[in-house]
Amino acid sequence: MRIGIVGGTGREGSGLAVRWAKAGHDVCIGSRDAARGASVAAALAEAHGVALRGADNEGACADAEVVLMSVPYAGHAAMFEQLAGALEGRIAIDLTIPLKPPKVRSVHLPEGQAAALEAKAIVGDGVRLVAALHHISSDHLGDPEHAFDCDVLVCSDDQDARATVIELVADLGLRGVDAGVLRNAIALESLTPVLLHINRRYGVTGAGIRITGLPREG
Numbered sequence: 001m002r003i004g005i006v007g008g009t010g011r012e013g014s015g016l017a018v019r020w021a022k023a024g025h026d027v028c029i030g031s032r033d034a035a036r037g038a039s040v041a042a043a044l045a046e047a048h049g050v051a052l053r054g055a056d057n058e059g060a061c062a063d064a065e066v067v068l069m070s071v072p073y074a075g076h077a078a079m080f081e082q083l084a085g086a087l088e089g090r091i092a093i094d095l096t097i098p099l100k101p102p103k104v105r106s107v108h109l110p111e112g113q114a115a116a117l118e119a120k121a122i123v124g125d126g127v128r129l130v131a132a133l134h135h136i137s138s139d140h141l142g143d144p145e146h147a148f149d150c151d152v153l154v155c156s157d158d159q160d161a162r163a164t165v166i167e168l169v170a171d172l173g174l175r176g177v178d179a180g181v182l183r184n185a186i187a188l189e190s191l192t193p194v195l196l197h198i199n200r201r202y203g204v205t206g207a208g209i210r211i212t213g214l215p216r217e218g
């Protein structure tokens with residue numbers, strides 16, 4: 001699948017890019033600066049022995065079937081406004097956590113209740129918005145061999161898009177769990193500050209969530 005990653009030069013996007021490239025996907029690292037997108041893609045490709053492309057953020061969306069939006073909440077709304085046209089008709093995965101520094105271990109509900117709902121309000125129904133991957137810490141993403149001990153909750157108002165993203169999550173070596181409609185992103189985004197608290201409280205870096213009681217296939 002062709003995957004574009006907006007903000008793919010960052011900690012979270014670059015780790016996911018390498019994992020998807022290793023799984024055989026055609027991944028393009030997007031940046032506000034095309035040269036930076038290309039150089040980060042080349043460096044990651046060399047370091048991990050994978051094929052990766054780089055471009056500006058519009059270029060990363062241009063021929064993508066799925067776009068991962070991976071920029072900080074501070075730039076989230078502006079990026080969705082800028083790329084609304086480029087995202088039209090595509091699946092857009094939003095993993096944004098609306099943290100409010102310095103209180104990143106305390107739940108902060110943004111004005112629109114969730115970053116993903118704010119994105120939906122900007123781009124409308126023409127973009128197949130999915131919220132997922134909020135609980136995968138970048139701390140271990142840089143090591144493609146690291147096995148995460150957690151599930152990935154996936155929500156969207158578009159059931160087919162939800163199913164596609166659950167498959168892409170499986171390609172990362174993780175179990176995706178159907179978490180219902182996009183509004184449930186309020187709960188998903190709110191869990192990250194809780195995990196950040198748990199990390200600090202127990203002196204760990206990768207606290208995650210696991211859904212119990214599911215059949216083996218999930």
Ligand SMILES: NC(=O)c1ccc[n+]([C@@H]2O[C@H](COP(=O)([O-])OP(=O)(O)OC[C@H]3O[C@@H](n4cnc5c(N)ncnc54)[C@H](OP(=O)(O)O)[C@@H]3O)[C@@H](O)[C@H]2O)c1
Pocket residue numbers: 006007008009010011012013030031032033036037069070071072073074075076079095096097098133134135136137138139
């Ligand atoms: N890090 C984690 O553990 C983690 C876990 C779960 C979810 N998330 C979410 O994933 C997203 C990315 O996190 P991250 O840690 O990868 O962030 P990051 O490294 O701080 O930023 C990612 C990339 O976004 C671009 N960027 C930075 N500020 C921007 C702005 N104001 N407007 C547009 N683009 C901007 C930069 O790329 P260019 O300069 O190349 O454009 C940067 O490399 C965030 O929404 C975060 O809440 C992170």
